[in-house]
Amino acid sequence: MRTAILALAVLGLAAGCGDRAETPAPAAPAAGVDPAVEHVVEDWPLPATQPGSALPDLARAADGRLLLAWTNSQPGRRHILQFSSYHPGDLRWQTAPVTIAIGQSMVVNWADTPHITATADGTLWAHWLQKNGAAPHAYDVALSNSRDGGMRWSTPFSPHDDGTASEHGFVSLWPQAQDSVGVAWLDGRKTGAAMAATDAAAAEASAGGDAGHAHGAEAGGAMTLRAAVYGPTLRRTLDTEIDASVCDCCQTSVAVTGRGALLVYRGRTAGEVRDIMTTRLIGDAWTTPVRVHADNWTMPACPVNGPAVAAEGDAAVVAWYTAPDGEAQVRAAYSDDAGTTFAAPVDLDRGEAVQGRVDVALGDGQAWLLWLREDGDGQSLWLSRRSPDLATEYQRLQVAKVAGRGRGTGFPQLQVANGVAHVVWTDVVDGVAQLRGARVLAR
Known part of the structure; x- marks a missing residue:
């Protein structure tokens, strides 16, 4: 991943129209949920036992199954994308x-990882990245589906047909209908020569860093955000450019609400403000993107640290990394x-040790938020269990001490079931990647 040493600054801007100034009143826990019950962490053995297994994706299907996808990479062998399913x-x-x-x-990339989902008709959908041209960051999104539980997969195809040797990735998948899947991705078709120039000049940061890369619209076209929908015939519909200028290498995330798919991503203004944006698919059109909150984080390069979103009905929670005052949060x-609107944000953690790489889930009448820290003692994975509106923290747990450091540990994944x-x-x-799992449950 292209990286550069980043400078942080603060730029005072007016609040975005997606903000809501008031803090919500505390929400009551769901029936049967006792917030005072202590939760504990236990080991969750995974089927991905081979050395070199990494880059996990964890999704929940409509029937309650958890779908785990991962990449296995070993020296001298071809990369393999695999999956398994778990019934809680x-x-x-x-x-x-x-x-x-x-x-x-x-293409195997620590930050731009494959994803898997399932539609209500039982079809599995998965994506990965495929090289397109000689440039280091020229690659396409490959999408495939399976109608027999994953035993056979369709010939892969690309949701974009621009034909440019540019970067396409940071994908989100969601079940759009009974038999249709939605796909959103960052699209580099307009970056052109700017991408090639950056690839030639990119300098890798130290192994422990999470710095981003600094190619941009000023040297060529901007990275855009696009989306499309595919049904059982694999015919593309609702092919749309949602945002004409976005952060170049931050993950996107999507959740299905009671009013349509809610997509979140890191935006990018001409003044290099890189706050979290949101848009929702209503019918056949995406709403005008708005900021979740006006952090006003001025960042001259991509932080490689995107947001996460979860939803249940009309309730939604977005979590993200930011550093508007030079302090990681x-x-x-x-x-x-x-x-449509968001309450004032809750600060979960801050300080030099905060790495971000967040994930979030709603379930069991609670909100669950996951993030990574790294200090002199190494990396650690933390979970905050809160009321659905985030107003009250029920418990904070260290899920794991992580032996790895820096980028190699990637982005942890979280789902709540039962x-x-x-x-x-x-x-x-x-030096060898391996997947680990944990369950957090009431004692």
């Missing part, structure tokens, strides 16, 4: 690891109207 009610993995894709041209904000939080992350031991 049975407390066991339902399938042995199944291969989705394999190939020398598969993890924030979260609550919406009771499917992301009142239990399931967490998956990459660790690096003696």
